Each structure stands twice: as C-alpha cells, then as structure tokens.
Amino acid sequence: MRIGVLALQGAFREHMMTLEALGVTGVAVRQPEQLGDLNGLIIPGGESTAISKLMKTYRFYDPIRQHHGAGMAIWGTCAGAILIAKQVLDALPDQESLGVMDITVRRNAYGRQVDSFEADLDFRHIPDGEFRGVFIRAPWIETLGEGVEELASHGGHIVAARQGDLLATAFHPELTGDPRIHRFFLDEVVAS
Numbered sequence: 001m002r003i004g005v006l007a008l009q010g011a012f013r014e015h016m017m018t019l020e021a022l023g024v025t026g027v028a029v030r031q032p033e034q035l036g037d038l039n040g041l042i043i044p045g046g047e048s049t050a051i052s053k054l055m056k057t058y059r060f061y062d063p064i065r066q067h068h069g070a071g072m073a074i075w076g077t078c079a080g081a082i083l084i085a086k087q088v089l090d091a092l093p094d095q096e097s098l099g100v101m102d103i104t105v106r107r108n109a110y111g112r113q114v115d116s117f118e119a120d121l122d123f124r125h126i127p128d129g130e131f132r133g134v135f136i137r138a139p140w141i142e143t144l145g146e147g148v149e150e151l152a153s154h155g156g157h158i159v160a161a162r163q164g165d166l167l168a169t170a171f172h173p174e175l176t177g178d179p180r181i182h183r184f185f186l187d188e189v190v191a192s
C-alpha cells in the first residue's frame with residue numbers, strides 16, 4: 001500500500017512518523033507526478049491559505065481531483081479538511097478548495113490560536129475507547145451532504161466525517177502518537 005502525505009506546509013512529518021509506526025512508508029509528496037501510484041493521500045494540518053497557494057504554484061489541484069476520481073483515497077486533517085471540502089465558510093477570497101467532499105466546513109470556527117484546546121472524543125469505528133483530539137485553530141464541519149457519515153462530534157459540532165474514500169478530521173491525530181485513526185484510514189477508508 002502506498003500512502004502519500006502532501007508535504008508543502010504544515011504537520012506532514014508527524015503524519016509520516018505515525019505511518020512509519022504502523023509499518024507503512026509514507027511518500028512525502030512535493031510534486032504532482034508523485035501522485036501516480038498512491039492508494040491514499042493525507043493532506044495535513046497547517047495553514048489552509050498557505051497550502052492552497054503552494055498547491056496552485058505547484059499545480060496540484062487538477063491532478064489530485066483526477067487521481068481521486070481514479071480511486072485514490074484522501075484524508076484531510078484540519079487545514080486539510082478545509083482543502084477537501086465542497087464549501088468553506090470564512091475562507092479568504094483567493095482561497096481555493098479541491099471541492100471533493102460533500103461537507104461545509106467553517107474555518108477558524110473555535111476562534112483564534114489562543115482558543116486551541118484538547119478534548120476526548122468518542123470516535124466511531126475505532127477500538128479501545130476515546131481519542132484525544134488536539135484542536136489548533138480548528139475548523140468544524142457545519143453540514144454534511146447525503147451519504148456522509150458523522151464519525152465524531154464535540155460540543156454540538158461535527159469534527160470528523162467520512163464519505164466513501166474521503167475522511168475529514170478537524171483535529172490533529174498525528175500529534176498524539178495514537179495511531180488508531182491512521183489505522184482506520186488505512187484499513188477502512190483506503191481499502192474501501
């Protein structure tokens with residue numbers, strides 16, 4: 001199984017390390033040509049406006065959409081969730097999304113950097129109890145389209161969802177050293 005991590009900006013190293021801990025060597029994707037033989041792509045957290053700019057510069061938009069159409073699964077964490085959403089609220093005017101997942105995401109929904117927090121989440125389909133969610137200037141998922149499954153919520157807002165081979169988490173599972181959501185992505189979402 002070949003899993004790529006978009007390595008333009010943000011927490012891509014931590015995703016690579018978590019994959020490594022699960023025995024999967026991640027591909028640090030810096031050019032669209034590297035998408036070719038991937039079964040899955042992780043778009044990390046960071047700053048969605050910065051990642052969006054770099055994705056434009058390196059011409060990632062159409063290749064990612066095409067490879068997704070040809071079967072490449074995608075998981076967006078935090079900024080990555082913003083980048084895969086069909087609709088983004090409170091986006092910057094020039095910020096473009098891939099628009100592949102039928103969710104509406106509100107950027108910086110919890111407030112500013114100082115409003116970052118951690119919370120225990122009841123995350124569907126993963127074993128062994130709650131998952132510690134690290135929320136850093138996080139978005140939340142405001143609405144789900146048809147066929148999108150809610151996987152976790154916090155304080156009345158959806159913070160994780162899945163639509164077929166697409167996964168979105170508003171928080172950062174790669175920063176906790178707990179590989180259960182990575183395992184879920186590999187075993188359930190990529191394998192689907």
Ligand code: GLN
Nearest residue numbers: 045046047048078079137
């Ligand atoms: N607030 C950031 C954005 O809009 C996301 C933060 C994160 O990825 N931790 O892109």
